[in-house]
Amino acid sequence: MDLPGSLEKREGEIFIGGCRVEELSKEYGTPLLIMDEKTIREKCRYYQETMESNYPEFNIYYASKAFLNLGICRIIEEEGMGLDVVSGGELYTALSADFPADRIIMHGNNKSRRDIIQAIQAGIRAIVIDNEQELKTVENIGRAMGSKVPVMLRVVPALEAITHPHLQTGMGSKFGFKMHQGQAQKALKQVAQSDSMEPIGLHCHLGSQITDVDIYHQAAEEVLKLAAQYRNVWKKELALNLGGGFAVAHSAAEESFPFDRFLPGLANRVTQLSRDLDLPQPVLEFEPGRSIAAPAGMTIYSLGASKEVDGLGTLIPVDGGMSDNIRPTLYDASYYAFVVNKEAQERPRSKVTITGRLCESGDILIRDIELPQSKPGELLAVTCTGAYTYPMASNYNGLPRPGVVLVNNGRASTLIKGETYEDLLQRQEIPAHLQKEKDQYMAL
Ligand SMILES: Cc1ncc(COP(=O)(O)O)c(C=O)c1O
Structure with a gap:
């Protein structure tokens, strides 16, 4: 499996490019694409x-x-x-x-x-x-x-x-x-x-x-x-x-x-x-x-609550999906993932399917992967996501595109800022005949 060269574990915590993954998630939010x-x-x-x-x-x-x-x-x-x-x-x-x-x-x-x-x-x-x-x-x-x-x-x-x-x-x-x-x-x-x-x-x-x-x-x-x-x-x-x-x-x-x-x-x-x-x-x-x-890329997501579904098994959603990585939906691409700071925990592990949060049944990120028990809010790291993911990202379902940071020698620098809700509207206009009176509009 191809992994970022600088991915390492120090005292039970995961680092990439010398940066603590958990800290990156706090500073930049999730989903986040980290490039080594x-x-x-x-x-x-x-x-x-x-x-x-x-x-x-x-x-x-x-x-x-x-x-x-x-x-x-x-x-x-x-x-x-x-x-x-x-x-x-x-x-x-x-x-x-x-x-x-x-x-x-x-x-x-x-x-x-x-x-x-x-x-x-x-x-x-x-x-x-x-x-x-x-x-x-x-x-x-x-x-x-x-x-x-x-x-x-x-x-x-x-x-x-x-x-x-x-x-x-x-x-x-x-x-x-x-x-x-x-x-x-x-x-x-x-x-x-x-x-x-x-x-x-x-x-x-x-x-x-x-x-x-x-x-x-x-x-x-x-x-x-x-x-x-x-x-x-x-x-x-x-x-x-x-x-x-x-x-x-x-x-x-x-x-x-x-x-x-x-x-x-x-x-x-x-x-x-x-x-x-x-x-x-x-x-x-x-x-x-x-x-x-x-191989330089690793995406971190926050995990949501799991759900048991007949015929599909245990489904765990993440806070992104096909809007930041469409490859699994587009051509059945497969990925490796681990729960951050729990990856070495061998047992108990169970087979789960990681889904995205988009309104498409096909929005499945990883099928049948063995992961340790996880709780909502924990971080999932999906590796080898540096190519053909971000360039194909979309705002489907009104999801802002995630940020991208470059890490090296313990320093994290923004490559692309994560989008905000304001960014989603930046190029939109309400045609003149559809506009409301300003105060009426503000009252909404
Ligand atoms: C003309 C051309 N060159 C180079 C590439 C890069 O291929 P890869 O990313 O698999 O190395 C592509 C991708 O499809 C391509 O179309």
Whole structure:
């Protein structure tokens, strides 16, 4: 199971990043997403340092979609990495944190004209083109702006990663130019011949939560073969971006990606393939998201009163749920959890189901987990929640989105303030014809 590196027990109490979890709950309230800075940095360094010792030219982009905010941008920049963004909003966040534009690439299967113009104006490293229509749009916008737009093509080899169908981005998904349908080959020629686009590489992302190492080797081979086929058209060194997707173990039922020797092995393979195919050695790129952010995160909730339900067993609600973590509802994601300061208590334990507090029967956070006896008000910590939780949070049922704190060396700093009820209404207006007289309104 992947846990934050700084999670520890001192004299019967749980600490993360040197901060007492119970104290964090008092200061910031619950639910609260706690991010361990040490874990984020260690994960980034793993990618950077392993590539540094195994491959001449490389780029690691953190996949912002996993978890993005101004503070995370600063950490990623300090670690020397790039960012992959999928919208003008993510780009705006990165630029607002003074993230260097030339380390950013932009994805998306339906980028707006505004996204594209914003990306070109900012001078990002590359727009990753997803489809034929977008190729034309980028070409036209580039021409109108008098720019030679650096682009990569998102190509899709006929490879299907074993993962949840919602996390697959291979053959049958909405993303990219399919190689087996000849779309990638056609796009390659168009880009190479364009006067307003500068091809810098080929991109391929197979999906998320993948544990199979071989599929990355196969993808490298397929994409480099495609590059070799068109070497006379592109005529220069290209980047080979193999995306992200490296699995983490959110619970004991899941496996982490077998990182041992993965990057060195793949680096060797790409070197060998480029030799065999007589291609210049590509710049090798990856876009990990989950494997950096997920293990760093731990969400704490306050437990509510339990309820026995025929057929479902003992249900214990928490003060959040699908509004702060929709993954279990969206694709049956599983999690590990423990009752704070009671986690070592082996017996008595009983099987319970942790539900959320939202008005949906599907709002179940963890099914059938063994926990020690707990009382309402005690804290439940759910681990490995740093990725694809907060970015998908909502205000369903009028729940304010929780706060996010960054912990390190005994210091807790706000990354994102928890929302208030006032925040819920901040962008709402009562149309003039529905307004009440002021005093009538105030009397309510
Ligand atoms: C294009 C692209 N790159 C990178 C990622 C990051 O994947 P992960 O968070 O599984 O590493 C994603 C996520 O789906 C993606 O769509």
